[in-house]
Amino acid sequence: MIPNLDWLEHAACAGMDPRAFFSIGNHARAQVNSARKVCATCPVREQCASWAIETGESNGVWGGMSQQELRKKRRRFTNRHKTSTTSPKAPA
Ligand code: SF4
Numbered sequence: 318m319i320p321n322l323d324w325l326e327h328a329a330c331a332g333m334d335p336r337a338f339f340s341i342g343n344h345a346r347a348q349v350n351s352a353r354k355v356c357a358t359c360p361v362r363e364q365c366a367s368w369a370i371e372t373g374e375s376n377g378v379w380g381g382m383s384q385q386e387l388r389k390k391r392r393r394f395t396n397r398h399k400t401s402t403t404s405p406k407a408p409a
Pocket residue numbers: 328329330331338355356357359360361362363365366378379380381
């Protein structure tokens with residue numbers, strides 16, 4: 318199934334250099350903070366974060382979240398998904 322990425326048309330980062338969202342080297346923290354400022358104004362922030370979590374995107378800032386934040390959210394998402402789909406004892 319082809320994912321629906323129509324939300325990208327409304328992204329605050331549309332047309333920006335994608336490197337602004339991928340931290341590198343000594344300026345990583347400053348880059349992440351700069352990217353977050355753009356994300357804070359983005360009308361599709363939730364869709365972006367969901368997409369990154371669901372697809373396992375592990376690099377860069379997505380939905381205003383750093384790589385570490387995305388990893389934490391992904392772990393929660395994966396654990397919840399495993400619980401709800403693989404365990405017959407999962408709560409309804
Ligand atoms: S939340 Fe940030 S990375 Fe995601 S589309 Fe918006 S501006 Fe781009």
